[in-house]
Amino acid sequence: MNRNYPKPIVYVVSDSAGETAESVLKAAAIQFHPNHVEIRRAPYVNGREGVDFVVAEAAKAHGIVVFTLVVPELRDYLIAQARKRKVISIDLLGPIISTLEKAFDQEPRHQPGLIHQLDEDYFKKVEAVEFAVKYDDGRDATGVLLADIVLVGVSRTSKTPLSMYLAHRGLKVANVPLVPELQPPEQLYTVSPQKVIGLVIDPDKLNMIRRERLKSLGLADNALYAQFERIHKELDHARTVMSRVGCKVIDVSNKAVEETAGIILSLIRT
Incomplete structure (x- = not known):
């Protein structure tokens, strides 16, 4: 009809x-x-x-x-x-x-307007996660300048998990691996040391983590990557870089990601 x-x-x-x-x-x-x-x-x-x-x-x-x-x-x-x-x-x-x-x-x-505040928080987190992915593992040194927090450390010190955890708190995090054979990006020495966090770990703990990592990849666990001589060399280099930057340093040896993130948050608020 x-x-x-x-x-x-x-x-x-x-x-x-x-x-x-x-x-x-x-x-x-x-x-x-x-x-x-x-x-x-x-x-x-x-x-x-x-x-x-x-x-x-x-x-x-x-x-x-x-x-x-x-x-x-x-x-x-x-x-x-x-x-x-x-x-x-x-x-x-x-x-x-x-x-x-x-x-x-x-x-x-x-x-x-509370629902829009929640939406803003959500989109801020999404943006932070995208940032963490884009500037993960030192892919683009520009991230060091744009980040709220810059994590530096040797391989297997939880830089990427920490970046993602902090991103879900709305913080833009870039992370930079420290390797003796590679010079860190120059931007690392020009930004405020207050936003740079160095991550170190006990050599024995790192040896265990790296050996397990090699096994998971189907590789021999005695490769150079997991040898103590190599680990000490990397950690010495990392501490030298961190000292030059003048950043705070956290030992992550026996800490969960959540615990380390809590320490980072307290450090950047002080």
Whole structure:
């Protein structure tokens, strides 16, 4: 059956961007396709004047007000004004917040825009993880200049796992392997030593880790990579570089990644 109804106008009112309410409205409106709803978004309404304006416009247009207001006083005011002007209003968040308040036995924060703060944290973490991958293992010395933290140390001192762990805390981390045969990037000596962290390890522990690594690759565990003479040479070189940089040094011999990360976080905050 074909019926030509006038296109309804729905005012989306929010004390933040209004994306939540608009998404819910569109999800509901699609059930009436091909009929269309005209959506007029009123974001960042944080006072009675904004409410008065939107409700008045909705009354003139015979429209509907859909809102996501987390401040109770403003929410109640909008409901009262809509009732007064005979405007249909739909509170999307109020009933949910009220139900969760009872379930958690906890007072809600009533703070607008929190979901966008969470989104910002999420994207910051994603950016930090991408940074850690791009500047892992000294692939690009530019990362030393751009990073929040620069980890330096010999192979198998957990530089990459630490970079990823710290990236999930929103920190951009570059790591640089220290090898006697290769000069460290010059950028390492020009950045603030406060953001450079040196990682060292007990030679016996490193020998064990490297032997296991060689075995996992199907190689002989007595290769040069795991020999004590080579390990001591690398660690001496690493300490020389760290001394020149003037950075803090952490012994990771018997520390889990989480423990070392905690120490790093405390060091960069001081």
